[in-house]
Each structure stands twice: as C-alpha cells, then as structure tokens.
Amino acid sequence: MNKLSAKVSPCSAPQHLFRPPEGSPPQKDPGGPEVSSCSSRCPLKAVLRVTAGLLLAGCMSAAWAWAAHSAKHALTRLQAPFFIIWFCSIWNLLFFPLYYLGHLLGSERREWPSVRLRKCSRFLGEGELTVRLVLKGAAPFSLLWSTSGYLHLLSLCRISISDGSAVLCCSHAFAFLLSWIGLKDRFMGVRIVAAIFSITGIVMLAYADGFHSNSITGVALGVGSASTSAFYKVLFRKNVGEVQPGPMCVLLSCVGVCGLLLHSWLCVLLYLTHTEYWPPSQHIPWDTLCTTAALLLVFNLMVNLGGVLSYPALTSLGVLLTIPASAAVDWFMSSTLVVSHVRGAAFGIISVGFLLLLLPEDWDERALHWFGTLWHGRDESLLGEDIGVEAAGPVRIKLKSAGSALSLPSHCPESALTLPRVCPHTALSLPSHCPESALSMPSHCPESALTLPRVCPESALTLP
Structure with missing residues (x-):
C-alpha cells in the first residue's frame, strides 16, 4: 500500500473605452455582456x-x-x-x-x-x-x-x-x-x-x-x-x-x-x-x-x-x-x-x-501584499470620508494639490478616486456603461492618475 500524490485565477483583460463625442447617442460596447457573463x-x-x-x-x-x-x-x-x-x-x-x-x-x-x-x-x-x-x-x-x-x-x-x-x-x-x-x-x-x-x-x-x-x-x-x-x-x-x-x-x-x-x-x-x-x-x-x-x-x-x-x-x-x-x-x-x-x-x-x-x-x-491592500484600503476609506461628495448630479472632486477636476455621470454617485504620487504619463479609460462621462484635467498637472471604485468593477482609469 502506498500514498503517492501529485492556479487558476479567473481574470479578464482590461477594457480601454473611449469617450464619445458630445451630443452623440450612447454607444453599446459589444464586449460588455460577454465580460459581464464571464x-x-x-x-x-x-x-x-x-x-x-x-x-x-x-x-x-x-x-x-x-x-x-x-x-x-x-x-x-x-x-x-x-x-x-x-x-x-x-x-x-x-x-x-x-x-x-x-x-x-x-x-x-x-x-x-x-x-x-x-x-x-x-x-x-x-x-x-x-x-x-x-x-x-x-x-x-x-x-x-x-x-x-x-x-x-x-x-x-x-x-x-x-x-x-x-x-x-x-x-x-x-x-x-x-x-x-x-x-x-x-x-x-x-x-x-x-x-x-x-x-x-x-x-x-x-x-x-x-x-x-x-x-x-x-x-x-x-x-x-x-x-x-x-x-x-x-x-x-x-x-x-x-x-x-x-x-x-x-x-x-x-x-x-x-x-x-x-x-x-x-x-x-x-x-x-x-x-x-x-x-x-x-x-x-x-x-x-x-x-x-x-x-x-x-x-x-x-x-x-x-x-x-x-x-x-x-x-x-x-x-x-x-x-x-x-x-x-x-x-x-x-x-x-x-x-x-x-x-x-x-x-x-x-x-x-x-x-x-x-x-x-x-x-x-x-501575505504582505494582502495586509498592504487591507491597510491602503483603510487609508482610502478614511480619505473618502474627508472629501465631500454630492449624492446627485455629476460628481466633481477637486484635488487640492494640483487643482485637477474630474466629473462623472450621476448614475455613478458613489465613485471614489485615488491619486498616486508619481505617474508622469496620463492615460484614461472609461467603462461602457458610462458613455457620457467627461474627464477634465488641467495641463499643469501631468502627474495625475485616477482609478474608479469597486462599484463599477469593469471601470479602470490607469496610467502606464
């Protein structure tokens, strides 16, 4: 008698979505339902x-x-x-x-x-x-x-x-x-x-x-x-x-x-x-x-x-x-x-x-990464409590350090934003279910980087 013995992490590629021109009707992303079903x-x-x-x-x-x-x-x-x-x-x-x-x-x-x-x-x-x-x-x-x-x-x-x-x-x-x-x-x-x-x-x-x-x-x-x-x-x-x-x-x-x-x-x-x-x-x-x-x-x-x-x-x-x-x-x-x-x-x-x-x-x-995620998540939640967010209408948060402004549609009222310290190149991607989102960022703040909250799981604003 003998006992002889011998990672799957589901993930999806990030979806980089574009901002439609003003006045155009909302466009549906054909990959949206597939990503959601996946x-x-x-x-x-x-x-x-x-x-x-x-x-x-x-x-x-x-x-x-x-x-x-x-x-x-x-x-x-x-x-x-x-x-x-x-x-x-x-x-x-x-x-x-x-x-x-x-x-x-x-x-x-x-x-x-x-x-x-x-x-x-x-x-x-x-x-x-x-x-x-x-x-x-x-x-x-x-x-x-x-x-x-x-x-x-x-x-x-x-x-x-x-x-x-x-x-x-x-x-x-x-x-x-x-x-x-x-x-x-x-x-x-x-x-x-x-x-x-x-x-x-x-x-x-x-x-x-x-x-x-x-x-x-x-x-x-x-x-x-x-x-x-x-x-x-x-x-x-x-x-x-x-x-x-x-x-x-x-x-x-x-x-x-x-x-x-x-x-x-x-x-x-x-x-x-x-x-x-x-x-x-x-x-x-x-x-x-x-x-x-x-x-x-x-x-x-x-x-x-x-x-x-x-x-x-x-x-x-x-x-x-x-x-x-x-x-x-x-x-x-x-x-x-x-x-x-x-x-x-x-x-x-x-x-x-x-x-x-x-x-x-x-x-x-x-283990260290997990504890770090918990600690940074706690810091972000405390930071979000200090920032005043309006419940209705476009969400607009002013960053005191650079004066940057970000506006999001009203149907994402609980959005939260984080800003890393060093990120020299700005690249933004928006989700398909927020087709009329508008992002404004002053030219004198090139080091801004933004990420969307967990309430919009496919949303991501990332920087290279």
Missing part, C-alpha cells in the same frame, strides 16, 4: 472546483481508510504481506486504460491508443516503446512502490491504522528534505519547521504506548515506508517532471507491468524459504484482496487525477483527512485505538506540519 461565470466555476475538491478529499480519505482496514483484515488470514502488495500492484495495469477512457469521453480531439500512449511515455526515452524500455524506465519506481507498500503492511501488523496513516503523511516532509538536498529546491524556513513538526509527531506516536511496547517497531517500519514513498516522489520529479495525468498513468501502468514480470519470482522465493505462507487457493481471502486492490486503485486515481477536476491543494487535503478517517475506522470497526493525550497531540502536530507544507513558495509575499 465575470458571473468565473466565481461559479471556482465554487464548483472547490466543491469537487472537497468531495474528492472526502472520498479519498474514505477509500484509504477502508483499504487499510481490508488489508489489515487480510493479514490476519493470510500471513503474506509481500504477496498482498504484489497482488495490489498488478491492478496498476488498469491506470492507462482508465485514463484513455476519460480521454475519449472528455477530449474533442481523440487519438488512437498507440498514439496517445507514445505521447505520454516520452519520459521513458525516444524511439519505439519496447518491453526493455519499459522495464528500464519503470523498474526503479516499481521497486520503491513495492518496498513502501511492503513496509507499510508490516507496520500495520504492529500499530493501528490511524498511526500508520499519520506516519505515512510525513512522507511529504521527507520529500521536501530530499528535494532540497538532491534537486536543489528553494530553501523555505516554514517547510523546515513543518519537517520538524512531522519528526516530533513521529516521536510522540512512538512514545504513546511506551518505548518498550511493540509500537516502536511499527512506527519504525512506518517511517521506512514514508521515506521510500518520498524517494519515489523525488525520483518522479527528476525523471518525469511535474505531475501530469498522462505520464503519471503510463508510469503506474508500467509499475504494474514490472510487478507482474519482475516481482512474481520474489513471491515464489519467499514462499519456498517459508518466509511467507500461502494457504490452499480456496482458503485465500480473494474477496478481501480484491476489495483492497480496488480501493487502492480508486485512491491513487483520485490522488493523481484530482488536479484535473479541482485544485491540487484540496487533493492534498484529502491525504491529510486519511488520519481522522482511519481513526474513525479504528474506533468503530476494530475498537483497538486508544486515544491518549500524547497520541492526539501527535496527530495534531503532524497535521499542522502537513498544512504548512501546502503553503506556496511566495506565501510571505502574498
């Missing part, structure tokens, strides 16, 4: 993407918790964790067929499977796609995948599902440290703090039942699984690049091929050395194994393809929600979870560290 649609699309992301996060957490419970139940009847993870990895062969089915349903320009497969598998190498090329490119990923899942199943034999999920969430912190060292990623203090939080939570989980309990070994195996998963993510970024649906599905299908061709002999070897025991085929819990494999397939599909339907941050949030979902499964299904203060604090610290890792690289600049 402005009204963009928030709806954002709300739909957020809603889809929240639903995906809930489904991801439920699928993972159910799969972990099924795997732990299968371990009680089949003492063969490597055989279980090998059986689940073979189901990865279905990734590309499911991706191609979505391509047929959602794409306007459809392609043959062979053409689409070659386009998505360019990261494996140039030339014809052969079995040798597939094994050479995907064998390291298949090895890391199976190792991570095998260690996680071993840890589930000793710790609860919620503890295993919490430790596995720390793989994001390990991936950051490996990317910082190996890929020379940008150093971020907040992510270093997140890594410290993750390590602290792991130590607290190991201490939750005492250092002499069996949970020490289980947490250590979980840390090994999380570290291997982090290696997988860093290797993917180095060899493939950013997470994209097509290459990701091709890679996971190649992982299934490698598992079928390369790891089958290892299952037989473990059976012959009596490391794992297989009962007769009629006693193997095939229903539980198929349930676990199908749920893992669904979980990884939502993790790797969730960014198409929603924002990647919400998809990552679904990975974090596996902790409370697993705790709920432990509480209601097996009643083996002892929620102590130390364990609860460990879950909270690991969750805080995970959320800190979701912050973008320029989060500090965005």
Whole structure:
C-alpha cells in the first residue's frame, strides 16, 4: 500500500473605452455582456472546483481508510504481506486504460491508443516503446512502490491504522528534505519547521504506548515506508517532471507491468524459504484482496487525477483527512485505538506540519501584499470620508494639490478616486456603461492618475 500524490485565477483583460463625442447617442460596447457573463461565470466555476475538491478529499480519505482496514483484515488470514502488495500492484495495469477512457469521453480531439500512449511515455526515452524500455524506465519506481507498500503492511501488523496513516503523511516532509538536498529546491524556513513538526509527531506516536511496547517497531517500519514513498516522489520529479495525468498513468501502468514480470519470482522465493505462507487457493481471502486492490486503485486515481477536476491543494487535503478517517475506522470497526493525550497531540502536530507544507513558495509575499491592500484600503476609506461628495448630479472632486477636476455621470454617485504620487504619463479609460462621462484635467498637472471604485468593477482609469 502506498500514498503517492501529485492556479487558476479567473481574470479578464482590461477594457480601454473611449469617450464619445458630445451630443452623440450612447454607444453599446459589444464586449460588455460577454465580460459581464464571464465575470458571473468565473466565481461559479471556482465554487464548483472547490466543491469537487472537497468531495474528492472526502472520498479519498474514505477509500484509504477502508483499504487499510481490508488489508489489515487480510493479514490476519493470510500471513503474506509481500504477496498482498504484489497482488495490489498488478491492478496498476488498469491506470492507462482508465485514463484513455476519460480521454475519449472528455477530449474533442481523440487519438488512437498507440498514439496517445507514445505521447505520454516520452519520459521513458525516444524511439519505439519496447518491453526493455519499459522495464528500464519503470523498474526503479516499481521497486520503491513495492518496498513502501511492503513496509507499510508490516507496520500495520504492529500499530493501528490511524498511526500508520499519520506516519505515512510525513512522507511529504521527507520529500521536501530530499528535494532540497538532491534537486536543489528553494530553501523555505516554514517547510523546515513543518519537517520538524512531522519528526516530533513521529516521536510522540512512538512514545504513546511506551518505548518498550511493540509500537516502536511499527512506527519504525512506518517511517521506512514514508521515506521510500518520498524517494519515489523525488525520483518522479527528476525523471518525469511535474505531475501530469498522462505520464503519471503510463508510469503506474508500467509499475504494474514490472510487478507482474519482475516481482512474481520474489513471491515464489519467499514462499519456498517459508518466509511467507500461502494457504490452499480456496482458503485465500480473494474477496478481501480484491476489495483492497480496488480501493487502492480508486485512491491513487483520485490522488493523481484530482488536479484535473479541482485544485491540487484540496487533493492534498484529502491525504491529510486519511488520519481522522482511519481513526474513525479504528474506533468503530476494530475498537483497538486508544486515544491518549500524547497520541492526539501527535496527530495534531503532524497535521499542522502537513498544512504548512501546502503553503506556496511566495506565501510571505502574498501575505504582505494582502495586509498592504487591507491597510491602503483603510487609508482610502478614511480619505473618502474627508472629501465631500454630492449624492446627485455629476460628481466633481477637486484635488487640492494640483487643482485637477474630474466629473462623472450621476448614475455613478458613489465613485471614489485615488491619486498616486508619481505617474508622469496620463492615460484614461472609461467603462461602457458610462458613455457620457467627461474627464477634465488641467495641463499643469501631468502627474495625475485616477482609478474608479469597486462599484463599477469593469471601470479602470490607469496610467502606464
């Protein structure tokens, strides 16, 4: 079992409108209704993407918790964790067929499977796609995948599902440290703090039942699984690049091929050395194994393809929600979870560290810009209270520093104007719904710049 994860800001171009000559009838801007409808649609699309992301996060957490419970139940009847993870990895062969089915349903320009497969598998190498090329490119990923899942199943034999999920969430912190060292990623203090939080939570989980309990070994195996998963993510970024649906599905299908061709002999070897025991085929819990494999397939599909339907941050949030979902499964299904203060604090610290890792690289600049916008907005509102504005008739505000005057039509009675300090060139644009607006500006004030208020959202008076 393994958890492998993978900005849209709606905006429109500024509309520069002209002032019609005096006495001419008001002219309608043909782009006005389109801009208005686009402005009204963009928030709806954002709300739909957020809603889809929240639903995906809930489904991801439920699928993972159910799969972990099924795997732990299968371990009680089949003492063969490597055989279980090998059986689940073979189901990865279905990734590309499911991706191609979505391509047929959602794409306007459809392609043959062979053409689409070659386009998505360019990261494996140039030339014809052969079995040798597939094994050479995907064998390291298949090895890391199976190792991570095998260690996680071993840890589930000793710790609860919620503890295993919490430790596995720390793989994001390990991936950051490996990317910082190996890929020379940008150093971020907040992510270093997140890594410290993750390590602290792991130590607290190991201490939750005492250092002499069996949970020490289980947490250590979980840390090994999380570290291997982090290696997988860093290797993917180095060899493939950013997470994209097509290459990701091709890679996971190649992982299934490698598992079928390369790891089958290892299952037989473990059976012959009596490391794992297989009962007769009629006693193997095939229903539980198929349930676990199908749920893992669904979980990884939502993790790797969730960014198409929603924002990647919400998809990552679904990975974090596996902790409370697993705790709920432990509480209601097996009643083996002892929620102590130390364990609860460990879950909270690991969750805080995970959320800190979701912050973008320029989060500090965005925060400063947001606070600056709030502060300047407060200053502008105070300035507007000091300026006397007439409620009816053309609005005329005299700027004391330069004597400039601006007149606006009466149907924009609550207009507010701001004047920057330095702007040597004057360029003005008016909205289409104010066709008879008149702007007057004295020649001795060349440094004036004016902007219209939020009550006229498409209006803008800007300077280069």
